[in-house]
Amino acid sequence: MVKVINKLTLKSSDRNIILDPICTHLAHNFSAEKISQLLKLIFPALCASCDTYIYDQGLCADCWQKLEPVTEPVCYKCIRPLPYQNITGCCEGCLLTSPKIEKIVAAYRYNDISRSLILRFKYADRLELTHLLARLLMPAFKQICGPDSLVIPIPLHPSRYRERKFNQSSELARKLCSDTNINHRFQPSLLERKKNTKHLGKMPRTQRAKTVKGAFSINAKMNPYLIGKSCLLIDDVITTGSTISEATKTLLKAGAFGVSAICFASTQKK
Ligand SMILES: [Zn+2]
Ligand SMILES: [Zn+2]
Known part of the structure; x- marks a missing residue:
């Protein structure tokens, strides 16, 4: 009417x-x-992934069913699926390289639905999707966030930030912290991106690691807050883990006690 x-x-x-x-x-x-x-x-509302009319906000039944939660057994250092749950909990690659990160948790596999949500969130100014993505990420966040962990989003380089007008990881981290009443542990400006790396997209693993080397630094004013603290990094997608690995090294070198990470979707395959 x-x-x-x-x-x-x-x-x-x-x-x-x-x-x-x-x-x-x-x-x-x-x-x-x-x-x-x-x-x-x-x-009527529209499905956040495929734009079908739905009764309430969120995803249509079809998209909801196609979303793939990450299930055990997976390597706790890189989220690669394991053929069976072994004693170490790690894949062969992580046993050889011993990544410095304590643990990574991903909520979903990167498939058509999670990719559509992330692309709309990042590149189509669909900031309202923060609510849905944070809701979907919340169980994993509660599982991994320690009682005193600082919550640190993977930062964008200032020039990338100016293009996009917001940092998707920071918006997710802000919402997760506000919904769990730990706003005081949200640290969006502690880690800085000083190197404007190219889109890592389809770069091979070794080239990604080289490209992000030295990409991060610690905000000098914030450094005292970091000493001896546990940190939880937040990112939207983890592919090879090179970005998370470089951010982890930077935080540990500056005095962090330990670093874990959480992401909405992981592209890791067997
Ligand atoms: Zn849908
Ligand atoms: Zn692994």
């Missing part, structure tokens, strides 16, 4: 004459819940 009224070319005073009695009638005769249900029928 409101849509029909919106299409009419009416003066705002005339619109109020029509809408006011309708709103008053609804408010007097229906509960807030009923009005909310009516509004959802008039203005």
Whole structure:
């Protein structure tokens, strides 16, 4: 009904004459819940991944079913699926290289649905997806975030930040901290990106590691807060883990006690 009224070319005073009695009638005769249900029928939501009409905010049933949660057994250092749960909990590669990170947790595998959500979030100015992504990431966040951990998003280089206008990892970290009442542990400016690396996209693992070498530094003013603290890095996607590994080295070198990481999606395959 409101849509029909919106299409009419009416003066705002005339619109109020029509809408006011309708709103008053609804408010007097229906509960807030009923009005909310009516509004959802008039203005249905769209699936955050495929734009199908849905009743409530979030994903349609089809996309929801296609989202692939990361399940055990996986290497706790790099999220690579393991053929079976071995005693060490690590893949062969991590046993050989001993990554400095304590643990990485990923909520979902990188597939068509998680990729669509992340691309829309990052490149289509869909900041409202922060709520959905943080909700999906929350169980993993609660599982890995220590009682005193500093929550540190992977930073963007200032020039990339100016292009995108926001840092997707920082928005996720902010929302996760505010929803768990630990705003004081959210540290968006402790880790800085001093090297504007090219898009790592399809770069091979060794080239990625070389490209991100020396990419991060610690904000000198914030350094005292870091000494002896556990840190939890937040990123949207982890591919080879080179970025997380370089950020971990930077934090440990500056005096952090230990570093873990969490991401929304992992591209690691068997
Ligand atoms: Zn969908
Ligand atoms: Zn591994």
